[in-house]
Amino acid sequence: MKISSDVDKDKFLIRLSMNKDGMINPEISVLSKLRYPSFKKLFDLDDETALFRLEELEGAGLLKRVLWRTALACPSCRNLVLCVVLSCPSCGSTQVEVTNVVSCPVCKYRGGFEEFRSGRVFRCPRCGEHLSKKDIIREYKCENCNSLFSTPEKVYYCPVCKKTFSEASLEEKPIFSYRIADARLGEHISRRLKSVLNDVGGYVDVPGIVIGRSGVRHVFTGVVHSADEIALAVEVLMSDVYVGADHVLRSLIKVLDVSPKRFILIAIPRISPEARKILETNKVELIESSDLEEAVNGLELLVRKKS
Ligand SMILES: [Zn+2]
Ligand SMILES: [Zn+2]
Ligand SMILES: [Zn+2]
Numbered sequence: 001m002k003i004s005s006d007v008d009k010d011k012f013l014i015r016l017s018m019n020k021d022g023m024i025n026p027e028i029s030v031l032s033k034l035r036y037p038s039f040k041k042l043f044d045l046d047d048e049t050a051l052f053r054l055e056e057l058e059g060a061g062l063l064k065r066v067l068w069r070t071a072l073a074c075p076s077c078r079n080l081v082l083c084v085v086l087s088c089p090s091c092g093s094t095q096v097e098v099t100n101v102v103s104c105p106v107c108k109y110r111g112g113f114e115e116f117r118s119g120r121v122f123r124c125p126r127c128g129e130h131l132s133k134k135d136i137i138r139e140y141k142c143e144n145c146n147s148l149f150s151t152p153e154k155v156y157y158c159p160v161c162k163k164t165f166s167e168a169s170l171e172e173k174p175i176f177s178y179r180i181a182d183a184r185l186g187e188h189i190s191r192r193l194k195s196v197l198n199d200v201g202g203y204v205d206v207p208g209i210v211i212g213r214s215g216v217r218h219v220f221t222g223v224v225h226s227a228d229e230i231a232l233a234v235e236v237l238m239s240d241v242y243v244g245a246d247h248v249l250r251s252l253i254k255v256l257d258v259s260p261k262r263f264i265l266i267a268i269p270r271i272s273p274e275a276r277k278i279l280e281t282n283k284v285e286l287i288e289s290s291d292l293e294e295a296v297n298g299l300e301l302l303v304r305k306k307s
Contacts, residue, residue, distance in 0.1 A: 024054065024178040026068055028080050034175060054178055065176040072170040074158035080173070083159060086140065086152040093144035094164060096152055101139040104129055189292050193222050196300045197234070202226035208233060212257030220254065221266075230260035234299065236292070237265065242272035248279060255284075264302060266295045 024039045033047060040050040057063040073080050086096040100113040104124040113136065115125050123130045140152045157164045190206050197204040201224075208223025210230060221236040235251045237243045248265070255263050265279065269290040279286050285302065289295035 023066075024063075026175050026177060028071070028175075034080060036178075039178070058178065063178040063180060065178055068175045068177045070172055070174050072156070072167070073173040074156075074161060074163075075165060075169055075171045076163060077158060077161045078171065078173065079158050079160040081159070082165075082170075083157040085155050085157045085164065087155045087164075088140075088142035088145060088147060089149055089151070089153050090147045091142060091145040092153075093142055094155065094157075095143035097141045097143055099139050099141055101137045102131065102135050103137055104131065105135060189296060190222075192293070192296045193234070193299070196296060196303060197222050197224050197232065199300075200224045200226075200232050200303055202231050210258045212254070213259070214257050216257060218254040218258055220258075223260065226261075230258055232262045232264070232303070233258065233260035234264050234266065236268065236295070238268045238292075242270060243267040243275055244272045245274040245278055248275040252278070252282060252284070264299060266299065268292060268295060 024036050026034055026036050029035055029047075034051065035047040036050050036054060039045075039054060040047060043050065043053065045053060054063065058065055071080050072082065074082060085094050086098075087094045088096055101110060102113055102116045103110045104116075104127060106129040107124060107127040109124055109126040111125065116122055116131060118125075121130070122132070138150070140149050141147075142149075155164050155166055156170060194204050194206050197206065203225040204222065205225065206222040208220040210218050210220065210223055210233070212218055220233045222234045223230050224232040233255065235254075237247050237251065239247065248267075248271070251265060262285070264285045264287065266287045266289070267275075268288075270288050271279070271286065276286075287295050287298040287302065289298060
């Protein structure tokens, strides 16, 4: 599993597990851009960075793409919002006018709608037959070559590059939804974590949301609330190679603000020497493991040993 270090995997997994259906669905904005509003909001990203990040997470194996729709895009600029325009089947002009023509079912007289209307009455000017709406036929007239036709062609106008394209020349663009690559991993681990924390005794919250003394809302991987304090806070930090000092310090700031009775930090796959020094100086209990499941087993032992 490889991912750029600025992606906080822990935050990602926790937040995604908070998302009910676990799906990140796209939407096409009126500005013709493809965006993923729920993902963008979760990660506080702009539309373009969100697209980039989704591809990055997919490349890292954390997300899986699922085909959402295949859309027709402008072959020139890839814009997804195209205007469907009528065109003349004879000359290709897009100056096509729609007219209502009436055909009398009795005497077969054909003429423009206005010819059949006298005041409020709608009847044939030749035979006098009273007609109804169903006798009106929609007809198309080309302003360019004057031809009349009943089935116009459709072409697609791109409002971005201001060009018109035939349907055959449009680009087929698959659009994807994303879901967590192994949804059960997140669920399974959080269930295991919950059961281990239950042994501590108290109210278990995974992910654990705690309001610090400062009034700031903090999220830990899991917490155990007891009476009026936090009996235990557990933080899982993940990285490519090393969980670094910055990452660890961010957790310690939360600990400082929340003051749990006990704090255990799980580092996956290992911790940097600098971060280790910080933890040792601050007497933080540490579990280092290359595997999340193994780390939870380690947590179980650690929790039992002291309780
Ligand atoms: Zn275009
Ligand atoms: Zn024409
Ligand atoms: Zn008639």
